[in-house]
Amino acid sequence: MKKVFNNILLGRFLSVLGSFIILLFCFQTDEVYSTPIKNDTKNFPVKRPLNLFNLEESADTIFNLVQKVGAKPIANIKKTRLHKNENLSSALKRINFENFHIIKIIKTISELNEGSKIFSSLPVGMIIQYSNPSSLTGGALKLNYTKTKDIFVWQDINNNYQSQVFLRPTRNEETLVRGVIKNNLYISALNSGIPEKTLLEMISLLGFSVDFQREIRSGDSFEVIFTKEVDILSNLVIQTKPIKYVSISLSGNKLNFFNYEDKFGFPQYYDENGKSSKRTIMKTPINGARLSSRYGNRKHPILGYTKMHRGLDFAAPSGTPVFAAGDGIIEKAGWNGSYGKYIRIRHTGTYKTAYAHLSGFHKNVRSGKRVSQGKIIGYVGTTGRSTGPHLHYEVIKNNVQVNPMRIKLPAGKNISKEDINSYKNHVQKILNQKIALEKSNQNKKIAINNHNISKILVLN
Ligand SMILES: [Zn+2]
Numbered sequence: 001m002k003k004v005f006n007n008i009l010l011g012r013f014l015s016v017l018g019s020f021i022i023l024l025f026c027f028q029t030d031e032v033y034s035t036p037i038k039n040d041t042k043n044f045p046v047k048r049p050l051n052l053f054n055l056e057e058s059a060d061t062i063f064n065l066v067q068k069v070g071a072k073p074i075a076n077i078k079k080t081r082l083h084k085n086e087n088l089s090s091a092l093k094r095i096n097f098e099n100f101h102i103i104k105i106i107k108t109i110s111e112l113n114e115g116s117k118i119f120s121s122l123p124v125g126m127i128i129q130y131s132n133p134s135s136l137t138g139g140a141l142k143l144n145y146t147k148t149k150d151i152f153v154w155q156d157i158n159n160n161y162q163s164q165v166f167l168r169p170t171r172n173e174e175t176l177v178r179g180v181i182k183n184n185l186y187i188s189a190l191n192s193g194i195p196e197k198t199l200l201e202m203i204s205l206l207g208f209s210v211d212f213q214r215e216i217r218s219g220d221s222f223e224v225i226f227t228k229e230v231d232i233l234s235n236l237v238i239q240t241k242p243i244k245y246v247s248i249s250l251s252g253n254k255l256n257f258f259n260y261e262d263k264f265g266f267p268q269y270y271d272e273n274g275k276s277s278k279r280t281i282m283k284t285p286i287n288g289a290r291l292s293s294r295y296g297n298r299k300h301p302i303l304g305y306t307k308m309h310r311g312l313d314f315a316a317p318s319g320t321p322v323f324a325a326g327d328g329i330i331e332k333a334g335w336n337g338s339y340g341k342y343i344r345i346r347h348t349g350t351y352k353t354a355y356a357h358l359s360g361f362h363k364n365v366r367s368g369k370r371v372s373q374g375k376i377i378g379y380v381g382t383t384g385r386s387t388g389p390h391l392h393y394e395v396i397k398n399n400v401q402v403n404p405m406r407i408k409l410p411a412g413k414n415i416s417k418e419d420i421n422s423y424k425n426h427v428q429k430i431l432n433q434k435i436a437l438e439k440s441n442q443n444k445k446i447a448i449n450n451h452n453i454s455k456i457l458v459l460n
C-alpha cells in the first residue's frame with residue numbers, strides 16, 4: 001500500500017516538475033499573446049495562453065489572461081459547475097449575470113470557429129470559473145468544455161465581450177507500471193495506477209491465455225508499458241495509447257506480449273517468439289476421423305426420439321487419440337453419466353470444451369492440470385450412452401453448448417518467417433525501453449526519498 005502511495009506521489013511530483021519545464025519553454029518561445037488579442041485572431045490556429053504559471057486550476061488563469069490581453073480588470077473569481085438541465089444562459093443567470101451581459105457572452109462564443117456546436121456540447125458538471133461584471137470590473141469566464149480545450153471570455157476596455165478557445169497543454173508520458181496481485185487483478189492493477197482503459201485492454205489481450213476467475217493467485221505479478229497523454233494543468237490523464245508490452249506471472253509462469261501493429265495500423269500482440277496472443281479452439285480435436293453427427297436436431301440413435309444434439313460426433317476406431325482443442329485447464333476428467341468417460345477443459349473465462357464416450361484418459365490428465373493445444377488427453381471409446389466408438393465433442397460458451405463449426409474465434413495468426421527478424425528487433429527495442437523506464441522509475445524513487453514529502457503534497 002505504501003509503495004502504491006509512493007508511486008502515485010512520485011508520478012504527481014514528476015508531472016508537476018515536467019509541467020514547470022514545459023511552461024518555462026512556453027514562456028520563452030510563445031509571443032503570440034504578448035499583444036492584446038483582437039477579434040481577427042479568432043481564425044488563427046488555436047494557441048495556448050501564456051497564463052500557465054500556476055498549475056492549479058485556479059482563478060489565476062483567468063486573471064493572468066485578463067492582464068495579458070489588457071482586458072477590463074476583474075473582481076473575485078468564483079467557481080461553479082454546469083447543472084443538469086441547464087444551458088450556458090441559464091447557468092449564467094443562476095450565477096447573477098444580467099441578461100444584457102448574457103446576450104453578449106453568447107454572441108461572442110457563437111462567433112468562435114466552433115461556434116454554436118459549443119452550446120450543444122457543454123458537458124453537465126463542467127467547471128465554470130467566473131467573475132461577475134460591475135460598474136468598475138469586467139465580466140469574465142473560463143469554461144473547461146472538453147478534456148483538451150478551455151473557452152475564455154472577457155470584457156475589453158470598451159465593455160465588449162471577447163472570447164477564445166485554448167488548448168490545454170499536454171505531454172506524452174511513457175509509463176511502466178508494475179504490481180503484485182493481492183486478491184483480484186482488476187483492483188490491484190487500478191491501485192497500481194493503470195488507467196481503466198489500459199486495464200481493459202490488458203484483460204482482453206491476456207484473456208485468451210489466462211482464466212482470471214480461477215488462475216490468479218495472490219502474489220502473482222504483472223507489468224505493463226503504455227503511453228499516456230497528460231493534461232499539464234490538471235495532471236489528469238486525457239487518453240492512453242494502446243499497450244506496448246504486458247507481462248503477467250502466474251505461479252511462476254511468465255507470459256509476455258508485445259504490440260506489433262499490423263499493416264492497417266491496428267495493434268496486434270505476440271509473445272517473444274512471435275506467437276499470437278490470440279488462442280483459437282480447434283474445431284476438430286481428432287485426426288483421421290469422420291464427422292458422423294452434426295450439431296442440431298436429430299433422431300437420437302438410442303432414445304429414438306428427436307433431440308437436440310449439442311455437439312459433434314466423430315466416428316473413429318476405439319483408442320484413436322483425442323487432442324486438447326486449446327490451451328487450458330482440465331476442469332473434469334472422470335465418469336459423467338450418459339457421457340461416459342468425460343473430459344472438460346476450461347480455456348478462458350468464456351470457453352470450455354468437452355470430450356465424451358472416451359475409452360480412457362491420458363496418464364497426465366487430471367482435473368486442475370494445465371494442458372496445451374494439441375496434446376493428447378484421451379482415447380476414443382464408446383462408454384456411457386453410445387452405440388459405437390466415437391468422440392462426442394462440445395464447445396461450451398458461457399456454460400451453454402454452441403455449434404463448434406459456427407464459433408468465430410480470432411484466427412491467432414503468428415508472425416511470419418519473413419517478418420520474424422524485424423519483429424525480434426522490435427521486441428528488443430521495447431525491452432530496452434523497459435530497462436530505461438525501470439531506471440527512471442528507480443530515480444524517481446530516489447528523488448522522492450530526498451524530498452520532504454509534505455512539500456511535494458503542497459505542489460498538488
Ligand atoms: Zn454426440
